[in-house]
Amino acid sequence: MLMNIVLLGPPGAGKGTVAKRLSERYSVTHISTGDVLRENIAEKTGLGLKAKEFVDSGMLVPDDVVTGMVKSRIDAASEGFLLDGYPRNVAQAKALKGLVEVDHVLNFSAPKKVVIERLSGRRTCRKCNAIYHVKYVPPKRDGVCDICGSGLYQRSDETPEVVIERLNVYMEETKPLVDFYRNEELLSDIDATQDIEKVVAQCIRVLGQGN
Ligand code: AP5
Numbered sequence: 001m002l003m004n005i006v007l008l009g010p011p012g013a014g015k016g017t018v019a020k021r022l023s024e025r026y027s028v029t030h031i032s033t034g035d036v037l038r039e040n041i042a043e044k045t046g047l048g049l050k051a052k053e054f055v056d057s058g059m060l061v062p063d064d065v066v067t068g069m070v071k072s073r074i075d076a077a078s079e080g081f082l083l084d085g086y087p088r089n090v091a092q093a094k095a096l097k098g099l100v101e102v103d104h105v106l107n108f109s110a111p112k113k114v115v116i117e118r119l120s121g122r123r124t125c126r127k128c129n130a131i132y133h134v135k136y137v138p139p140k141r142d143g144v145c146d147i148c149g150s151g152l153y154q155r156s157d158e159t160p161e162v163v164i165e166r167l168n169v170y171m172e173e174t175k176p177l178v179d180f181y182r183n184e185e186l187l188s189d190i191d192a193t194q195d196i197e198k199v200v201a202q203c204i205r206v207l208g209q210g211n
Contacts, residue, residue, distance in 0.1 A: 002080040003028055003207065004100060006087070006186075008177055009108030011166045012115035012122070013192040014199060017131050018108075019084040021200050026210045029077035033066055033085035035129050036073075038155070056156050058165035060088055060173060067095045074100055089173040093180050105181040106203055108192035112167060119163050123152035137196070 003026055007015040016032060023030035037055055040048030047065065054061045070086050087093040096102065110118075121134040123143070127150035132139050139145060143152050157166065181187040188206040192199055204210075 004080050004103050005082045005207065006096075006102055006105045006181075007082065007084050007108065008105060008174065008181070008187075009190075009192060010110065010112075010115050010170045010174075011163065012119040013108040013110045014118070014196065015084045015108055016129075017137070017196060018199055018203060019082050020131075021196075022203055022207070023082045025204070026080070026082070026207065028080035028082050029073070030082050030084060031070060031073045031077070031086070032129075033070060033083075033088075036069055037061060037066075056162070058157055058162040058169060060169060063089070063091050063095065067092060070096075071099055087177060090176055090180060093177055102186060104188065104207055105184075105186045106190050106206065107178055107181070107187055108190050108199075110192040114193055115167070116163060119158055120160075122154070122158065124155060126150050126153050 005022070005026075005028065007019055009015050016034070019030050019032065022028075037048070037051045041052045041055060042048070047069065050065055051061045060066075066086060066088075070083070074081055083096075087096050118133060118136070121136070123132040123134065123139070124130070125132075125145035125148060128145060128148045130145050130147050131137070132145075132152060139152060144150075145152060157163070178187065190199060190202050190206070194202070
């Protein structure tokens with residue numbers, strides 16, 4: 001079933017965690033702009049060098065850089081896609097509209113206190129990007145990924161100052177997309193404060209059972 005899905009929501013709301021589950025269930029390509037940027041930064045590619053200072057400070061990477069990166073991945077996603085981290089402002093949403101039709105936008109909502117607690121306990125796999133949490137999703141062995149056995153790390157944009165900046169950027173630039181997509185009649189609200197299984201189940205109720 002071809003389906004093009006966008007996940008919206010503040011940093012730490014659980015978009016990446018749920019995106020992995022939904023992309024498997026619906027057999028669509030998971031496109032995480034944050035993961036792609038971090039991989040490019042780690043490999044010191046031209047794109048990574050351009051993006052590093054923005055990502056490390058919690059600011060948005062310039063629209064043309066991100067939109068070009070997303071376009072090539074959408075073009076390759078013949079079975080549909082799940083966008084996690086894009087669009088992030090109205091200019092990006094308009095650019096996306098010019099590229100492809102979106103079927104569903106899931107708006108993850110969770111208060112500041114919840115997302116700060118989630119971000120402060122997050123651990124990410126260096127190799128496969130699997131996401132853990134020291135309290136809610138602990139790995140079987142401390143500091144080691146259950147899936148690929150690589151080491152876990154804390155992202156460079158998880159310091160308290162950068163988290164505050166990212167939340168501010170979300171409020172100013174990304175939150176207006178809630179109205180943008182509500183007006184387009186594509187938006188469904190998801191209560192992201194629930195436990196992970198319940199959040200996934202709410203998303204499936206919106207998207208349908210799939211094949
Ligand atoms: P990006 O990587 O997209 O970060 P983000 O949107 O800020 O979101 P996060 O990845 O921090 O959180 P998440 O919602 O995915 O939560 P997660 O599932 O990890 O972007 C990073 C940077 O890249 C940006 O600041 C910007 O510089 C740049 N960038 C990216 N896209 C861009 C764009 N389009 N334009 C310009 N710049 C761009 O979960 C968080 C934690 O909570 C985990 O530990 C998890 O285990 C836990 N958890 C998840 N769900 C639950 C739950 N229900 N209950 C308990 N714990 C939970």
